[in-house]
């Protein structure tokens with residue numbers, strides 16, 4: 393943090409020494425970045441995270457993304473003890489049914505701005521119109537750092553006001569994604585907290601802040617995906633030292649998240665990888681046992697609805713025929729995986745239902761290996777979010793990953809470079825994980841299936 397702030401300060405006082413200006417969508421700052429820190433006319437250098445600032449179209453006076461508080465050093469006071477707002481104290485009552493029923497999914501106006509800016513940058517008018525229509529398709533807001541909780545507060549207040557003015561109850565979709573030593577088996581999405589440096593306490597503080605925000609708006613329903621990849625890594629990747637070291641912290645942290653979020657009525661789906669990961673027959677039983685144990689340890693709250701699959705991945709819910717790369721796995725798509733996992737969960741004591749990410753699953757059979765996950769070439773937006781899922785085990789088809797945000801950088805000198813992002817089926821050059829990837833967004837639009 394200190395060195396980043398120092399470099400930023402240095403860059404700010406030495407603009408004359410920086411040659412050239414970065415192009416729209418290019419990197420313009422971040423830890424270790426040595427290129428130009430100002431942008432060409434028409435775009436503004438905007439900090440995305442400590443690793444990445446990007447030239448976003450627009451002028452300084454028209455922000456294209458939600459206001460985020462500048463990341464600061466870790467808060468030293470847990471907000472739960474000092475500044476938790478005194479919200480309503482009644483215990484929320486869970487609905488027995490599908491959490492989406494009777495609610496309208498809140499669409500962030502900030503996303504609309506981001507998509508509008510992206511659409512404007514497209515010269516082909518037909519493609520631009522299709523791109524603009526993506527703003528009306530709800531995805532999830534990733535709370536991938538403490539600073540993003542500012543967005544959550546904005547959205548909750550906005551959704552609450554909208555619910556009151558329109559008479560249509562609003563539902564907000566979030567991803568809880570800030571575990572210490574996050575992404576233990578890969579590198580592209582390493583997070584802000586480390587176990588060695590007070591990570592568990594920092595994480596609990598992060599959860600406390602989410603809980604305090606949600607508690608203030610009991611009229612807004614919140615649905616959360618809990619910690620993509622984390623528990624799945626504990627099923628299959630304990631041979632990776634970082635995952636083995638993280639195991640007990642992950643379990644304690646996820647337990648804390650589940651219990652606290654249940655206490656304010658957040659409907660939760662724990663991330664369960666995808667068919668090509670936990671769907672292999674040898675992984676199904678250990679996975680079911682782990683998820684059932686975590687559910688039980690968290691008190692079997694009815695707000696812990698079940699599991700989320702295929703988050704940020706590319707698998708079809710129901711493939712026309714098995715992709716050759718799935719050979720050997722009878723669960724070659726998400727519906728086979730879910731149908732195989734659900735009974736195992738049930739017999740382990742977890743009556744789980746599912747949500748399935750189809751945001752980037754429109755095209756199939758374009759990966760070289762099933763394990764490839766980074767900015768896959770030829771992917772298109774997939775089936776639109778719907779509760780009309782064709783399976784009583786699936787509460788909703790969703791778009792969890794915001795299509796257009798990068799999975800990871802292809803720059804091999806970045807501290808978060810993962811070699812998966814430079815494989816031949818990965819789109820390159822790619823910016824840092826979570827930041828806008830215009831060329832990739834345009835492909836998702838043009839290859840959308842069903843078409844936009």
Ligand SMILES: *[C@@H]1O[C@H](CO)[C@@H](O)[C@H](O)[C@H]1NC(C)=O
Pocket residue numbers: 419423424425426427803804805806807
């Ligand atoms: C790659 O990353 C390094 C370190 O962050 C940076 O200095 C360099 O400019 C980047 N290269 C490109 C092509 O973006």
Ligand SMILES: CC(=O)N[C@H]1CO[C@H](CO)[C@@H](O)[C@@H]1O
Pocket residue numbers: 498499500502503506530531532533534565794795796797
């Ligand atoms: C609810 C919502 O619209 N969430 C996100 C969708 O994706 C964009 C980026 O592509 C985010 O900025 C939104 O917050």
